[in-house]
Amino acid sequence: MNTRELIVLTSLCILSTNAFGAATTIIISDGDDLAGAIASASHGSTIEIHSNDTFVTDLSWSHKYLTIEAAEGYRPTIQGSIIGIKGSNRTGAALTGLNVTGGISVDSTGTTYSTLRLTDLTIGGNAGFGGTGEFRIDVDSRNCQYNGTTIISGTSDFSFGGYFEGNTFADDILMSTLTDARIRNTKFYENDFQGRVISQSIGPDRSLRQYTFDRNWFQRGLELVSGTYSTLEFTATNNLFGRLDSDTLGNETGFELRTGQTQVTVDGEFVNNTIVGFATGIDVTLYESSYSPDKLSLSFVNMLLDNMDDIKNFDIGTIYSSLISDGTFAGTNGNFGGQPILGLNGRLLTGSIGIDRGNNAVASDFDFAGNPRVLDGDLDGIPVIDVGAFEYMVPEPASIWCALAGCLLTMRWLASPNRLRQAK
Structure with missing residues (x-):
């Protein structure tokens, strides 16, 4: 059995395990279906990308926390955006080592939650974090390149908390609040605001x-x-x-x-x-x-x-x-x-x-x-x-x-x- 067959077999076994709801590690290689892996992954799973390919998909899900990361030595491109990723208080994402051609759009209404840990990403489009109602979002962003405008905005009990370290922002950052919205204890450390x-x-x-x-x-x-x-x-x-x-x-x-x-x-x-x-x-x-x-x-x-x-x-x-x-x-x-x-x-x-x-x-x-x-x-x-x-x-x-x-x-x-x- 060659290495490629072993990886595919391993992935199939892992995906089978996901059907029972257990957190697993899914390996994605050249030509694999990243969108399908995201859809089938259970809460707490890790998707590890062993490829420099371009994957045409949005990074989007609800009511689960997923880790998507590039394996050492790889830098995959996501031809899409980071959107949604909201739901129960355990919903979120840890994203590492990716080029994202689109932007970030994480917003909601009502009582929902989102936790994002962004590390070593390149974001091609605008990044937006916002909502209406009791939507709580927490962002930890480190060593990322934001090439578009970054907007944090909310109203009616919207709550945002952030930690930004070592990032480069090529365009403006706009942070606005209205009607009982809160930007809580947000820290900016060693960033380059261009x-x-x-x-x-x-x-x-x-x-x-x-x-x-x-x-x-x-x-x-x-x-x-x-x-x-x-x-x-x-x-x-x-x-x-x-x-x-x-x-x-x-x-x-x-x-x-x-x-x-x-x-x-x-x-x-x-x-x-x-x-x-x-x-x-x-x-x-x-x-x-x-x-x-x-x-x-x-x-x-x-x-x-x-x-x-x-x-x-x-x-x-x-x-x-x-x-x-x-x-x-x-x-x-x-x-x-x-x-x-x-x-x-x-x-x-x-x-x-x-x-x-x-x-x-x-x-x-x-x-x-x-x-x-x-x-x-x-x-x-x-x-x-x-x-x-x-x-x-x-x-x-x-x-x-x-x-x-x-x-x-x-x-x-x-x-x-x-x-x-x-x-x-």
Whole structure:
């Protein structure tokens, strides 16, 4: 019996076992029926693809949890979309190592559930997560490439919880809530946002949105909008906003917060973020005079701002221990102005202002690049955190000696008799 016959026989045996409802592992090879395997697989089963083929099917099912993954060394293509995958509270999917030519559309009405774990996927189309009614969806996405717009949207008790790490989003992310919808404790960690990230609550919605942004790259900025009776809670630490090698940000804002009419609660904290290259760095816009200031808690600490206009409409809130290059609030709360010396990625370079000028009381353990925080960057014997997303890394002594040795050798060569005779 050859290997191919053995695999087919094994698959048939497994599919036979599925008829009795037992969780199994199904092997899919070149030319096999992936759609049929999905339809026949029981709750808890794993479909392992040993092929680089293109499979024409949608990934769609209800009332069961399936794992579909590429075997080591393979990268199959799904010519279709990830749709549906909803039902009872055990419904969901774990998808790994796939190219999906279409998009993601997971939505529902009524009391349904969906749990998605997405790892190392390429999504060709738009990704949409949403619903109406008591639809609860939880998404864990890691190291995925999203090539279309990503939309998270819901109303009437819709509930979304997400963890996004190491993903690349080539287009905008839109997150909106209406009428008691909730985006719960959603965390964004080390993602590359190439489009703009926008979160908004619409109308008198009584919604809740909770975000954590840590070590992300917002190439075109972050915009948070709160409607009437809504609650917005967020922290943003060690993020980079903008691109120093581009002039396409001239009409945009790095971070923008806009509130609705009345009874809006905002609790936000920005710590050690770099915002550079925008028309406006930070813009906090409140709705006329009907807003109650005691419902806004907003602080900016250890920030690095270098934009055409660093701060706009910033009448309330607190900013301290920050480098604001245009001089706004300089001399107040430890803030200072001046032009930083930055590398192309926003990193502080040797001799720049901002090194050892932050506040250690809110220091994190690591910076945007994963390097340790709170170093003695100015070599005065006192470790102090830097402003911005990056901690300045003092060159190793060996590097300094190599640089000095190179200078000395160059000077000796320039002053050598042979060199002087050649110059005559």
